Amino acid sequence: MSSGHREDAPRQVTLTSLAEMKSRGEPIVMVTAYDHPSARLADEVGVDLVLVGDSAANVVLGYTSTVPVTVAEMLMLTSAVRRGVHRGLVVADLPFGSYEASDEQAVRTAQRFIKKAGADAVKLERGGSSVDRARAIVAAGIAVVGHVGLTPQAATSLGGYRAQGRTADQAENLIRDALALQDAGCFAIVVEAVPADVTALLMPLLNCIMIGIGAGSAADGQVLVWHDLLGLGTGRVAKFVRRFADLQTETSRGLSAYVEAVRERKFPAAEHTYSIAAEELTELRHRLAQ
Numbered sequence: 001m002s003s004g005h006r007e008d009a010p011r012q013v014t015l016t017s018l019a020e021m022k023s024r025g026e027p028i029v030m031v032t033a034y035d036h037p038s039a040r041l042a043d044e045v046g047v048d049l050v051l052v053g054d055s056a057a058n059v060v061l062g063y064t065s066t067v068p069v070t071v072a073e074m075l076m077l078t079s080a081v082r083r084g085v086h087r088g089l090v091v092a093d094l095p096f097g098s099y100e101a102s103d104e105q106a107v108r109t110a111q112r113f114i115k116k117a118g119a120d121a122v123k124l125e126r127g128g129s130s131v132d133r134a135r136a137i138v139a140a141g142i143a144v145v146g147h148v149g150l151t152p153q154a155a156t157s158l159g160g161y162r163a164q165g166r167t168a169d170q171a172e173n174l175i176r177d178a179l180a181l182q183d184a185g186c187f188a189i190v191v192e193a194v195p196a197d198v199t200a201l202l203m204p205l206l207n208c209i210m211i212g213i214g215a216g217s218a219a220d221g222q223v224l225v226w227h228d229l230l231g232l233g234t235g236r237v238a239k240f241v242r243r244f245a246d247l248q249t250e251t252s253r254g255l256s257a258y259v260e261a262v263r264e265r266k267f268p269a270a271e272h273t274y275s276i277a278a279e280e281l282t283e284l285r286h287r288l289a290q
């Protein structure tokens with residue numbers, strides 16, 4: 001009986017295969033996505049982890065921070081992404097206010113993302129009480145990603161969207177948070193906007209996977225926000241973003257061409273139009289004339 005396994009098929013990403021990548025020193029790629037076509041593209045080009053980040057609040061829902069995004073909104077986006085990802089792992093961000101109050105709340109919310117939206121894992125932000133929440137979710141059998149450094153849900157208390165861990169005190173606290181999240185059972189930790197030297201000091205202390213964003217090149221892997229890396233959006237981007245494409249210009253060019261073609265009646269052309277048999281048209285004209 002065939003197992004359905006094809007030797008040439010791209011290997012399914014699992015927590016084990018990610019750990020193997022780490023031990024081989026093979027860089028791990030994570031990207032955010034918020035809809036089905038983007039998720040499908042990310043999966044097709046071999047992204048290992050697709051993060052349905054609560055950055056969706058800013059980049060697709062038009063909020064000015066990640067704080068207002070709701071569980072319902074994130075569930076809908078996660079479901080769409082899930083339908084597009086067949087090889088990689090889908091990680092869903094737990095929105096602000098959906099997990100902090102108690103372990104019970106955290107487990108219940110995480111279960112909704114796994115059960116209703118099909119996520120493979122959830123991500124939560126900060127150390128402190130989030131360490132207990134992470135431990136509780138892991139104990140409930142759900143894979144968890146931690147997030148330290150610049151944690152946008154707590155941007156106000158961090159003094160804004162700025163690099164973290166730039167003093168020995170701050171960096172020591174950050175390292176303690178990361179180790180506590182690892183101890184709580186997180187299989188990966190996102191480290192955001194942290195000096196590369198601090199990342200390099202943290203790396204040998206972590207057995208779990210470290211995914212950097214604005215944290216230098218020492219991490220096991222990297223993550224970027226879809227809209228930032230593809231140049232979709234006109235706002236200022238963080239220092240750590242590299243634009244790998246300029247889809248804003250390309251999209252604007254395409255849309256302008258569409259507007260112009262419609263206004264000048266150059267679209268639709270004959271090749272975009274359906275036909276009707278001559279006798280049917282004659283019959284229709286005849287009926288309308290009566």
Ligand code: KIV
Nearest residue numbers: 032053054055190223
């Ligand atoms: O919400 C998000 O997109 C994130 C990444 C920046 C890591 O948390």
